[in-house]
Amino acid sequence: xxxxxxxxxxxxxxxxxxxxxxxxxxxxxxxxxxxxxxxxxxxxxxxxxxxxxxxxxxxxxxxxxxxxxxxxxxxxxxxxxxxxxxxxxxxxxxxxxxxx
Amino acid sequence: xxxxxxxxxxxxxxxxxxxxxxxxxxxxxxxxxxxxxxxxxxxxxxxxxxxxxxxxxxxxxxxxxxxxxxxxxxxxxxxxxxxxxxxxxxxxxxxxxxxx
Amino acid sequence: xxxxxxxxxxxxxxxxxxxxxxxxxxxxxxxxxxxxxxxxxxxxxxxxxxxxxxxxxxxxxxxxxxxxxxxxxxxxxxxxxxxxxxxxxxxxxxxxxxxx
Numbered sequence: 001x002x003x004x005x006x007x008x009x010x011x012x013x014x015x016x017x018x019x020x021x022x023x024x025x026x027x028x029x030x031x032x033x034x035x036x037x038x039x040x041x042x043x044x045x046x047x048x049x050x051x052x053x054x055x056x057x058x059x060x061x062x063x064x065x066x067x068x069x070x071x072x073x074x075x076x077x078x079x080x081x082x083x084x085x086x087x088x089x090x091x092x093x094x095x096x097x098x099x100x
Numbered sequence: 101x102x103x104x105x106x107x108x109x110x111x112x113x114x115x116x117x118x119x120x121x122x123x124x125x126x127x128x129x130x131x132x133x134x135x136x137x138x139x140x141x142x143x144x145x146x147x148x149x150x151x152x153x154x155x156x157x158x159x160x161x162x163x164x165x166x167x168x169x170x171x172x173x174x175x176x177x178x179x180x181x182x183x184x185x186x187x188x189x190x191x192x193x194x195x196x197x198x199x200x
Numbered sequence: 201x202x203x204x205x206x207x208x209x210x211x212x213x214x215x216x217x218x219x220x221x222x223x224x225x226x227x228x229x230x231x232x233x234x235x236x237x238x239x240x241x242x243x244x245x246x247x248x249x250x251x252x253x254x255x256x257x258x259x260x261x262x263x264x265x266x267x268x269x270x271x272x273x274x275x276x277x278x279x280x281x282x283x284x285x286x287x288x289x290x291x292x293x294x295x296x297x298x299x300x
Contacts, residue, residue: 008288010192012134022241032242032286034212034258041122042132058134062288072195080196086132087195088108088162092210095272095287096280110292112234141222142232158234172295180296186232187295188208188262 006094007068011059011075012038013085018057021075028070030063042084056084062094106194107168111159111175112138113185118157121175128170130163142184156184162194206294207268211259211275212238213285218257221275228270230263242284256284262294 011021018035025033038056061071072087079085111121118135125133138158161171172187179185211221218235225233238258261271272287279285 006288008290026241032240034238034240034256034286036136036236036238036258038134038136040132040134041126056134058136062286076196085196086134086162088106088192089195090108090190090192090290092288092290095289096276096285136236138234138236140232140234141226156234158236176296185296186234186262188206188292189295190208190290190292 003093003095005091006062007065007089008092009061009063009068009072009087009089011061011072011085011087012040012056013059013079014083015055015057017079017083018059020079021057021059024074024078025059025061025071028074029067030061030071032062034060036060042086062092103193103195105191106162107165107189108192109161109163109168109171109187109189111161111172111185111187112140112156113159113179114183115155115157117179117183118159120179121157121159124174124178125159125161125171128174129167130161130171132162134160136160142186162192203293203295205291206262207265207289208292209261209263209268209271209287209289211261211272211285211287212240212256213259213279214283215255215257217279217283218259220279221257221259224274224278225259225261225271228274229267230261230271232262234260236260242286262292 013021022033036058038058040056068089075087113121122133136158138156140156168189175187213221222233236258238256240256268289275287
């Protein structure tokens with residue numbers, strides 16, 4: 001089995017902008033994505049009492065590191081001021097991506 | 101883009117105790133969490149025939165390493181004797197957490 | 201808390217073969233799995249216009265590295281020619297697996 005290191009970029013945001021997020025992913029050169037329904041809470045600012053519940057979508061993209069950076073930068077720049085969004089990434093060993 | 105290493109703690113357990121799990125996460129200092137519906141099977145003990153199906157919740161917390169340890173220790177101590185629960189963690193590069 | 205390094209193998213494929221995937225996981229020696237509903241798109245081949253939408257299942261298995269390899273090899277050999285499937289893995293610190 002051939003293995004190769006790739007980035008797994010995870011984006012968790014408001015469900016209403018799912019199509020915009022996946023549009024960015026496609027436009028910036030990734031070969032696919034996986035979405036899941038999610039919900040959660042987060043503290044706005046520093047006041048511990050201010051938790052807010054959200055209907056979220058969790059989108060995963062497996063791609064090379066420069067593509068992950070481009071997608072993350074674009075999303076941070078264009079959506080993070082107006083929408084709840086968390087982005088994180090880590091390295092995975094990709095075993096097979098064909099036919100997705 | 102500023103990147104910082106954080107822990108991603110994943111807790112998979114019975115859906116009925118979701119509120120207790122997320123209550124612990126909030127109480128012990130995390131700034132947010134993401135939940136997803138999940139299902140699965142697991143072998144109880146060593147007898148291979150004993151698989152049991154569960155309605156589960158999969159909760160993710162991105163936080164610093166000491167907070168992840170505190171949450172994991174509390175959950176193991178207080179819930180693992182009575183509920184099915186798996187916990188694992190790994191390091192992620194956090195890109196953006198604001199407004200969650 | 202005792203920690204041990206394990207592999208987290210993630211398999212994303214067509215929902216219709218979920219039972220076959222989880223059957224392989226059980227047969228090849230894993231102690232459990234977690235499934236989630238997912239959807240996504242992927243480019244078939246090199247033509248950027250050919251995106252196809254899928255109803256998927258995302259299956260996670262935490263196990264030792266040789267077991268993860270065996271499961272991945274079996275699935276690639278037997279399913280990847282006929283079904284959309286992506287497989288990737290990374291190392292996690294397992295905190296607790298009991299009673300799943």
